[in-house]
Amino acid sequence: MLITRHLEEPCPKCGVSGKYGNVNVGRNILNRGCNNCREWMRHPLPDIRKKVIYLDQFFLSHAFRDQEQPFIDAANRIKDMASRQLVVCPYSSVHTDETHLWRHEQQEDLYKFIKQTARGYQFNEAYEIKQEQMYRAFDAFRSETDIIHPIEECDAFREDIHRWDDYFWINIRPFLGDLEAMRQGKAAAIEGLVDLFPEWRKLTTSFEEDVNMEARGYGKSLLDQYLKMVVNVGTGSLNSYMEAPIDTMYVESLLHCDSSTMEIDDRLKRIGEFFSSPHFTNIPNVRISCGIFAVLRKMVKNGAYTNLANARRKLAGLFYDSECISVFGPYSDAIFIDRVMKQWCEDPEAMLLEPHDTKVYSVAGWDDFHSYLDSLEENYTDDIREALNLFYPGVYA
Numbered sequence: 001m002l003i004t005r006h007l008e009e010p011c012p013k014c015g016v017s018g019k020y021g022n023v024n025v026g027r028n029i030l031n032r033g034c035n036n037c038r039e040w041m042r043h044p045l046p047d048i049r050k051k052v053i054y055l056d057q058f059f060l061s062h063a064f065r066d067q068e069q070p071f072i073d074a075a076n077r078i079k080d081m082a083s084r085q086l087v088v089c090p091y092s093s094v095h096t097d098e099t100h101l102w103r104h105e106q107q108e109d110l111y112k113f114i115k116q117t118a119r120g121y122q123f124n125e126a127y128e129i130k131q132e133q134m135y136r137a138f139d140a141f142r143s144e145t146d147i148i149h150p151i152e153e154c155d156a157f158r159e160d161i162h163r164w165d166d167y168f169w170i171n172i173r174p175f176l177g178d179l180e181a182m183r184q185g186k187a188a189a190i191e192g193l194v195d196l197f198p199e200w201r202k203l204t205t206s207f208e209e210d211v212n213m214e215a216r217g218y219g220k221s222l223l224d225q226y227l228k229m230v231v232n233v234g235t236g237s238l239n240s241y242m243e244a245p246i247d248t249m250y251v252e253s254l255l256h257c258d259s260s261t262m263e264i265d266d267r268l269k270r271i272g273e274f275f276s277s278p279h280f281t282n283i284p285n286v287r288i289s290c291g292i293f294a295v296l297r298k299m300v301k302n303g304a305y306t307n308l309a310n311a312r313r314k315l316a317g318l319f320y321d322s323e324c325i326s327v328f329g330p331y332s333d334a335i336f337i338d339r340v341m342k343q344w345c346e347d348p349e350a351m352l353l354e355p356h357d358t359k360v361y362s363v364a365g366w367d368d369f370h371s372y373l374d375s376l377e378e379n380y381t382d383d384i385r386e387a388l389n390l391f392y393p394g395v396y397a
């Protein structure tokens with residue numbers, strides 16, 4: 001057997017030293033073994049409940065550069081707390097995309113650092129989480145039941161994150177789309193957004209009206225993209241399915257509901273109605289991302305971003321920020337994000353993450369972030385401390 005951590009003490013069975021130690025951890029059981037007598041011992045570890053902290057790309061890339069003290073301090077503290085099983089900072093498809101869009105020789109080193117900080121834990125892909133939330137809302141819409149949007153941890157994680165870490169984690173190769181197309185798509189999206197600003201300035205809509213307009217626009221774009229793909233497939237372009245943006249899958253999957261009892265036109269019509277309903281607007285990720293864009297509309301109406309070239313530069317990361325906050329925020333106990341995005345999330349009319357009890361931190365409040373981490377030390381109970389001594393012998397004595 002492979003002993004990952006040798007113990008100084010001799011094997012309790014055969015008395016031989018130097019061949020006895022920790023092998024692995026699985027389902028909160030620490031397995032110890034001896035390579036002399038082949039004895040195998042199991043030590044149950046206490047149940048734990050970790051806090052999930054989402055660290056955005058900005059935080060992680062600064063921590064990786066290892067130059068600015070506040071980032072170094074916070075990152076070291078998080079690393080220590082993660083190894084003491086108090087917190088977990090899973091990485092996401094947004095980290096994967098943003099890292100690989102970064103044209104830099106240290107790209108792979110940064111990605112490795114991100115995965116190490118996460119200790120191998122990762123969120124499900126953004127589209128998987130969005131799809132789960134959308135199914136649930138569509139079910140409620142179809143059955144005309146109340147709009148309940150629970151945040152289920154199993155939507156966001158394939159594995160139990162509240163377990164003791166193992167000594168090894170599997171390094172999963174990322175799924176990467178067409179990076180050049182993603183770069184162009186990102187630039188085009190910002191371009192298209194900023195082009196709307198002159199029209200937005202004329203609007204006299206309220207915040208809630210803007211949220212609803214954003215949600216209607218999103219629903220319409222999902223349907224349009226799907227219909228466009230169908231037309232392309234119909235004209236014999238068989239690659240259309242392969243090339244279709246992942247967003248077309250949402251409509252495709254909703255169309256499967258009741259396919260044996262309803263005609264396709266009726267099913268499509270029903271999806272259109274769903275996209276204009278409160279069931280859709282109140283899907284957690286839709287509500288939050290539309291809220292972010294409604295705050296932006298409000299700022300534009302109030303005279304911000306008049307210089308469009310500057311706006312394009314300042315808002316370059318907006319779609320990724322919006323995705324990480326709206327998709328992963330609700331499953332996190334705390335998120336560390338861009339200073340401006342924190343202000344938007346906490347806009348009094350928006351309070352975007354309040355329904356999910358997610359705490360929001362940024363570089364504008366290092367002390368607040370450290371106070372939050374202080375508060376988590378309460379969870380470092382004596383039984384965890386003792387178990388950690390078995391888990392990492394001699395490290396936290």
Ligand SMILES: [Zn+2]
Pocket residue numbers: 011012013014015016020034035036037038039
């Ligand atoms: Zn032995």
